[in-house]
Amino acid sequence: MPKTPTTSTPTSGAISDSEHNIDTLLFADWIITVDADDTTLQNHALAINKGCIVDILPSAQASAQYNAETEHQLSGQALIPGLINAHTHAAMTLFRGLADDLPLMEWLEGHIWPAERKWVSDEFVHDGSLHAAAEMIRSGTTCFNDMYFFPDITARVVDNVGMRAIVGLILIDFPTIWANDADEYISKGLAVYDHYRSNPRVMTAFAPHAPYTVSDQPLQHIAALAEEMDIPIHMHVHETAFEVKQAIEQTSRRPLQRLHEKGIVTPRLLAVHMTQLNNEEIRLVAENNASIVHCPESNLKLASGHCPVQQLISAGINVALGTDGAASNNDLDMLGEMRTAALLAKAVANDASALPAHQALRMATINGAKALGMEKTIGSLETGKSADIVSIDINNIETHPIYHIISQLVYSTTRNQVNNVWVAGKQLLKDKTLTTIEEEHVLTKAVEWQEKIKQYD
Amino acid sequence: MPKTPTTSTPTSGAISDSEHNIDTLLFADWIITVDADDTTLQNHALAINKGCIVDILPSAQASAQYNAETEHQLSGQALIPGLINAHTHAAMTLFRGLADDLPLMEWLEGHIWPAERKWVSDEFVHDGSLHAAAEMIRSGTTCFNDMYFFPDITARVVDNVGMRAIVGLILIDFPTIWANDADEYISKGLAVYDHYRSNPRVMTAFAPHAPYTVSDQPLQHIAALAEEMDIPIHMHVHETAFEVKQAIEQTSRRPLQRLHEKGIVTPRLLAVHMTQLNNEEIRLVAENNASIVHCPESNLKLASGHCPVQQLISAGINVALGTDGAASNNDLDMLGEMRTAALLAKAVANDASALPAHQALRMATINGAKALGMEKTIGSLETGKSADIVSIDINNIETHPIYHIISQLVYSTTRNQVNNVWVAGKQLLKDKTLTTIEEEHVLTKAVEWQEKIKQYD
Numbered sequence: 001m002p003k004t005p006t007t008s009t010p011t012s013g014a015i016s017d018s019e020h021n022i023d024t025l026l027f028a029d030w031i032i033t034v035d036a037d038d039t040t041l042q043n044h045a046l047a048i049n050k051g052c053i054v055d056i057l058p059s060a061q062a063s064a065q066y067n068a069e070t071e072h073q074l075s076g077q078a079l080i081p082g083l084i085n086a087h088t089h090a091a092m093t094l095f096r097g098l099a100d101d102l103p104l105m106e107w108l109e110g111h112i113w114p115a116e117r118k119w120v121s122d123e124f125v126h127d128g129s130l131h132a133a134a135e136m137i138r139s140g141t142t143c144f145n146d147m148y149f150f151p152d153i154t155a156r157v158v159d160n161v162g163m164r165a166i167v168g169l170i171l172i173d174f175p176t177i178w179a180n181d182a183d184e185y186i187s188k189g190l191a192v193y194d195h196y197r198s199n200p201r202v203m204t205a206f207a208p209h210a211p212y213t214v215s216d217q218p219l220q221h222i223a224a225l226a227e228e229m230d231i232p233i234h235m236h237v238h239e240t241a242f243e244v245k246q247a248i249e250q251t252s253r254r255p256l257q258r259l260h261e262k263g264i265v266t267p268r269l270l271a272v273h274m275t276q277l278n279n280e281e282i283r284l285v286a287e288n289n290a291s292i293v294h295c296p297e298s299n300l301k302l303a304s305g306h307c308p309v310q311q312l313i314s315a316g317i318n319v320a321l322g323t324d325g326a327a328s329n330n331d332l333d334m335l336g337e338m339r340t341a342a343l344l345a346k347a348v349a350n351d352a353s354a355l356p357a358h359q360a361l362r363m364a365t366i367n368g369a370k371a372l373g374m375e376k377t378i379g380s381l382e383t384g385k386s387a388d389i390v391s392i393d394i395n396n397i398e399t400h401p402i403y404h405i406i407s408q409l410v411y412s413t414t415r416n417q418v419n420n421v422w423v424a425g426k427q428l429l430k431d432k433t434l435t436t437i438e439e440e441h442v443l444t445k446a447v448e449w450q451e452k453i454k455q456y457d
Numbered sequence: 458m459p460k461t462p463t464t465s466t467p468t469s470g471a472i473s474d475s476e477h478n479i480d481t482l483l484f485a486d487w488i489i490t491v492d493a494d495d496t497t498l499q500n501h502a503l504a505i506n507k508g509c510i511v512d513i514l515p516s517a518q519a520s521a522q523y524n525a526e527t528e529h530q531l532s533g534q535a536l537i538p539g540l541i542n543a544h545t546h547a548a549m550t551l552f553r554g555l556a557d558d559l560p561l562m563e564w565l566e567g568h569i570w571p572a573e574r575k576w577v578s579d580e581f582v583h584d585g586s587l588h589a590a591a592e593m594i595r596s597g598t599t600c601f602n603d604m605y606f607f608p609d610i611t612a613r614v615v616d617n618v619g620m621r622a623i624v625g626l627i628l629i630d631f632p633t634i635w636a637n638d639a640d641e642y643i644s645k646g647l648a649v650y651d652h653y654r655s656n657p658r659v660m661t662a663f664a665p666h667a668p669y670t671v672s673d674q675p676l677q678h679i680a681a682l683a684e685e686m687d688i689p690i691h692m693h694v695h696e697t698a699f700e701v702k703q704a705i706e707q708t709s710r711r712p713l714q715r716l717h718e719k720g721i722v723t724p725r726l727l728a729v730h731m732t733q734l735n736n737e738e739i740r741l742v743a744e745n746n747a748s749i750v751h752c753p754e755s756n757l758k759l760a761s762g763h764c765p766v767q768q769l770i771s772a773g774i775n776v777a778l779g780t781d782g783a784a785s786n787n788d789l790d791m792l793g794e795m796r797t798a799a800l801l802a803k804a805v806a807n808d809a810s811a812l813p814a815h816q817a818l819r820m821a822t823i824n825g826a827k828a829l830g831m832e833k834t835i836g837s838l839e840t841g842k843s844a845d846i847v848s849i850d851i852n853n854i855e856t857h858p859i860y861h862i863i864s865q866l867v868y869s870t871t872r873n874q875v876n877n878v879w880v881a882g883k884q885l886l887k888d889k890t891l892t893t894i895e896e897e898h899v900l901t902k903a904v905e906w907q908e909k910i911k912q913y914d
Contacts, residue, residue, distance in 0.1 A: 096857070097864040101799075101813035134854050300800035301868075303809040330868040331855055340797070342558075343757035352760040356558035397591050397899055398788055398872070400553070401907030407554040411758075411787040415855070416873030442854055450858030 023425060024048040025068035027059050028391060030078035030405050034365045034380040038358045040405050046079060048387040051425035055383060076395030077419060078405060080361070081380050082142025082164075082388035083334040084368030086293040087234070087272045087322025089148045091120075091128030093135065094449045096326040104240065104302050112327060116149075119453060120177055125150040127445045129157040132332055134437045137163065139333045139415035140390040142423045143368070143378060145270065145293075145322070147207040147234055149178040152192045155202045161436045162428050164388065166372055168207025168234050169193065171222065173215055182218040186225070193229060201424060203372075205232040205270075211255035212243055216262060223263035232268045232372055235259075238281075239273035240304045256281050265290050270371050272322065273298075274312075275305030282308075282315050291318040291371035294363065296340045298324030309345045310354040320368040321360075333415045338364045342410055357410035387425040393417045480882060481505040482525035484516050485848060487535035487862050491822045491837040495815045497862050503536060505844040508882035512840060533852030534876060535862060537818070538837050539599025539621075539845035540791040541825030543750040544691070544729045544779025546605045548577070548585030550592065551906045553783040561697065561759045569784060573606075576910060577634055582607035584902045586614040589789055591894045594620065596790045596872035597847040599880045600825070600835060602727065602750075602779070604664040604691055606635040609649045612659045618893045619885050621845065623829055625664025625691050626650065628679065630672055639675040643682070650686060658881060660829075662689040662727075668712035669700055673719060680720035689725050689829055692716075695738075696730040697761045713738050722747050727828050729779065730755075731769075732762030739765075739772050748775040748828035751820065753797045755781030766802045767811040777825040778817075790872045795821045799867055814867035844882040850874045 026048070031041040033056070045062035047055040057065070099111035125148065136144060146154055147168035158165040169189025171182060179185040189206070196202045206222045208214040214235075226233050238244055238255060247255045256277075259265055269290035277285075285292065294307045312319050321341055323332045338360045345355030369379025378388050392413060394400075399408045399417070421429035428436055483505070488498040490513070502519030504512040514522070556568035582605065593601060603611055604625035615622040626646025628639060636642040646663070653659045663679045665671040671692075683690050695701055695712060704712045713734075716722055726747035734742075742749065751764045769776050778798055780789045795817045802812030826836025835845050849870060851857075856865045856874070878886035885893055 094858060096860075097868060098860045100861065100864045100868060101810050103809050107809065131854065131857075138854065297800060300804045301809065303803040303807055303811070306804065330864070333855070333871075336871075340800075343754060343797075344801075346760040347757045347763065350760055352560050352564065352758065353558050354760070395900070397588065397595065397896060397903070398790070400588075400900060400903040401551060401910070403553075403555045403907065403911050404557065407557045407787070411554060411557060414790075414793075414871045414873060416871060439854060443852070443857055446854070446857040450860065453858070454860055 019065060019067040021067050022047050022049040022054060023068065024070045024072070024387075025062055025066055026072045026074055026079060026389070026391070027062070028074040028077050028079045030394070031056060031381060032078055032080045032361070032406060032409065033382060034081050034361060035382050038406070046381065046389065048422070048425050051387055053381060053383055053385050053387050056381065072420070074391050074420070076393060077391045078394050078409065079381060080140070080390050080392060080409065081365045082378065082390050082421065082423065083140045083364050084320070084372070084379065085136065085141045085144040085322055085332065085334055086270060086320035086368040086371055087295055087324055088132070088144050088146055088332060089325030090132035090144065090146050090154055091125040091148050091150075092325035092327045093131045093332065094124060094128040094446065094453070096330050098327060098453065100330070104304070107302065115453065118456060120149055122150050122153050124449070125153040126157060127449065129154040130161070130437065131442050131446055132326070133157060133161045133163055134434055134439060134442045135332045137161070137421050137428050137434060137437070138418060138432070139335060140392070140418040140421060141332065141334050142388040142390065142421060145205065145234055145368070145372060147209070149176060151189070151204070152195070155192060155196055159199065159202050162201070162423055162426050164201045164378070164423055166203045166205045166232065166234070167192065168205050170207045170209065171218055172209040172213045174213075182221070186218070186221065193231070203231070205234045205372075207234045210236040210239070210243070211247060211259060219259070219262040219264060226268050232270055233264060234270045234272070235264070236273055237271040238276040241276050244276045254281070256284065260284060260288075270320070273304065273307065275299055275307050277308060282312060282317070286315045286317050291320055291367070293320045293322045293371065294341060295322045295324040296344045297337060298328045300340075300344070301328050306344070306348045308348060309341065310349040310351070313355070313359065318367050318370050319363055320371040321363040334364050335413055335415050335418075338410050357404070357407045360410050361406055387422050389422045390418060391420040393419045476522060476524040478524050479504050479506040479511060480525065481527045481529070482519055482523055483529045483531055483536060483846070483848070484519070485531040485534050485536045487851070488513060488838060489535055489537045489818070489863060489866065490839060491538050491819060492839050495863070503838065503846065505879070505882050508844055510838060510840055510842050510844050513838065529877070531848050531877070533850060534848040535851050535866065536838060537597070537847050537849060537866065538822045539835065539847050539878065539880065540597045540821050541777070541829070541836065542593065542598045542601040542779055542789065542791050543727060543777035543825040543828055544752055544781060545589070545601050545603055545789060546782035547589035547601065547603050547611055548582040548605050548607075549782035549784045550588045550789065551581060551585040551903065551910070553787050555784060555910065557787070561761070564759065572910065577606055579607050579610050581906070582610040583614060584906065586611040587618070587894060588899050588903055589783070590614060590618045590620055591891055591896060591899045592789045594618070594878050594885050594891060594894070595875060595889070596792060597849070597875040597878060598789065598791050599845040599847065599878060602662065602691055602825070602829060604666070606633060608646070608661070609652070612649060612653055616656065616659050619658070619880055619883050621658045621835070621880055623660045623662045623689065623691070624649065625662050627664045627666065628675055629666040629670045631670070639678070643675070643678065650688070660688070662691045662829075664691045667693040667696070667700070668704060668716060676716070676719040676721060683725050689727055690721060691727045691729070692721070693730055694728040695733040698733050701733045711738070713741065717741060717745075727777070730761065730764065732756055732764050734765060739769060739774070743772045743774050748777055748824070750777045750779045750828065751798060752779045752781040753801045754794060755785040757797075757801070758785050763801070763805045765805060766798065767806040767808070770812070770816065775824050775827050776820055777828040778820040791821050792870055792872050792875075795867050814861070814864045817867050818863055844879050846879045847875060848877040850876045
């Protein structure tokens, strides 16, 4: 960690006789920085001013050096960077558990698509996004990369509750309640982009649904626009073997090859799932610096196949982590997802040393930030970055003894151990209680939707 | 569920003008019975008298019909049978996270075995077993099937804290702190058996470690004794491909075949792991009515291979569920293990409808009871069975909406939602607080061992 002053951070840890006035000091037993060296610090403090991390230093020094408006003594707690859920469909929390244990096509065609046609509206997306935000904050996620209808509504919810998100400007070949054709999808997307372009916490990305649902022309249009607007492209790619087989039959080539031809495989791309990859494709992704988003629980639940995570990491590819939507997971819990990723990668690689705990944590933090082009702002606890911070209660029977703190975090910690959450310095969870969302309201709405939806399922 | 009186339960749900005096009434939003039909009931009550379930009936009727000494209004909660952890090494919780992300042999030979040689003692087993008991009760496990050194100590801990367990009378070819040779392992085991033979909650099983660590003569001796004493045999079998390959080289046959020749493959056998099975072996296990214990998280973490769960169930084999020890998991959380089992089975079977939620719940309850020969006493919530009951808080954002209650339990519930636990009618967890174990004492001991052990690792 930087222990000397830098020009960009006038209040950093220089030894000084005079006290610096700052907003907040967090004193914690552990700070898990996820910096380049995976540094972990014991009995350190983290100083926050104007929404940014301005210093990380030994607790005793911090008390002498800073005069903070608010001090938090986080005894028995570890600070980690806010978790980044790199792929989800937030509003689908209202479909959680609606159709489990079904073959993929029966799940999609017999349940999820009909339910979406019947129920998705601006009100549904509002209530579902708010529910998802509550669940994500409670489990330590501060930023999510979303793909769903009514991105304007999800953006408004995120802005209101104080989280950080990248809302996907969805595009799909067929008409939906959100838009009728490619031109309308794009023009409505551009309106959302314009509305939020100067918002510090709500960003946008193009979200063409998948190779099998988006035709060549809109793909090329998106490739050009993304470059011009400087935003990411968020897309399901090679989720199942069926998708690849079908594409070969219909287009005589594999979907990733087609995306490459249309200019989509660039550093802007977050290719989600990627369970079907040959060596040539892994090279293609690596050479073009695209990112891959791994969603292990969704891939398991839908029997979609395995993403070869360790092989991708060895090839130098940036791999982030996502939960997918709650209809195929069935939660938005990134702590649980890290654990599943770390466990599953070992079986897939047939090597118990594959995806060690610290790499799984990187996937859920800094790698997500890199995939979204936000690694200068979020993804690690370092001076100069935004104060997107989570404190975890480790003073539990279930996380003791502690031989290696990152191991305990990844393999033994569950979501209920998240105590406090800050985004850009603002506290969104305080001693396990949401500060910007009324939990009772969320539960009431969930039951209302449940009663309506279950009558028709 | 029985709604009419039966001869064995004089206080069952017959409509009657006179009130019955009983010990306890539990009123819950849901009762998930895990009976033969996987019945779930809303707004019912469960009546307990003298440690047994004497009735399950609609809440309104229960109030009229029973006069209970204690009543619990478990609003927003679901009752499930106490979870049964069919394979663990309880005392190893003190090694949790000591050596993660390592290849299997380096983990075992370089870390776990040396640590065991250095640290395992009666005091270690006492503190580790107590820690494990606290963790298991807090996560809804009421009964566990253990294998470790000093089974007498683990038995005493279990007896004191009020849980139910089957302690393994361990046998391994080489000398350890517990015994020097096969005769001593057996005679010390028999002493533990004698001491606990009339205990209603502490049972014993033979626990020959594994085919590759137990030679023919003690195996045959155990086969004969188990029959005579009428107790189970608990053994690691076919955990890895390496084990099978090595056995073929050394004995010219696969380990399961050798066990069968020695009389071990009977309804008494709990064969743990079983990641390497051909069709002939699946038939052998099915024909001999042996049970298999699946430990998905340990198998993933050590890259041991996959147990073909759906195939075993289709073959009619009784499959139970275990966490294994906390050194290879890294928790003793059966709710999490159910979820991993249900998710992983779909990928292994390449079928999203494999191991549906209700079957995963059966593995963690009634199938464990069957494997241990205890299905008449525990494993489901039915009149006449022991009152081994867990209440789960489902009034959470993370478990809403509720379309299918068993789906929510298996795919969305985490251990912290366990509110109350009863074993044989005695409450061991009350509003998330342990009643028979001092949590602070367990944490203090964990830190003491951690400080000693980490100096040497």
